[in-house]
Amino acid sequence: AQSVAQPEDQVNVAEGNPLTVKCTYSVSGNPYLFWYVQYPNRGLQFLLKYITGDNLVKGSYGFEAEFNKSQTSFHLKKPSALVSDSALYFCAVRGSYSGGGADGLTFGKGTHLIIQP
């Protein structure tokens, strides 16, 4: 079985400060990891993914994520937060031993990111 944990329901950051949204995972085999963002009353939008290679992945809107295999983490980061970054962020994972089907991408419960002016 695979699982994703986003330990914080909400993260508050002042505008201009760095932000981190945490994600840890458990999978069989190698992990395929994703971050999605959801703005109010909208569908999810893809931010970035880790499949293999460099542990630091760069994505949309200045976001990046750091893959740490030993800590089974994939934290989302941004050096300087903007008010417009306020949204709901989802981490998702699939393990390489999950089989060849299209199911099996497990989403976390989401973290509300609030950037205060």
Next chain:
Amino acid sequence: NAGVTQTPKFRVLKTGQSMTLLCAQDMNHEYMYWYRQDPGMGLRLIHYSVGEGTTAKGEVPDGYNVSRLKKQNFLLGLESAAPSQTSVYFCASSYGTPDYNEQFFGPGTRLTVL
């Protein structure tokens, strides 16, 4: 490109009524998905399709049926709605398997079952 569109955007049903949610994508994607989003539970996969004419069950398929008669459309049906099916429903599509390929999401359908 409209991307992924969903109709309707909102719907209120009475217990026992039926309805169909329509999802359409214009990106020629093979894979399509239906999710439900409930507070504090993230997204859960209801059904998915890996191509025209194929469907498969996801994590929470009970009470739902789907059809993929055309590549660009993926329909989600509720035969006899229950209050437990009150949720926000998202359709998504991807070019290939969800481990390598990002999913594109529609704007969602907010369904209330009374």
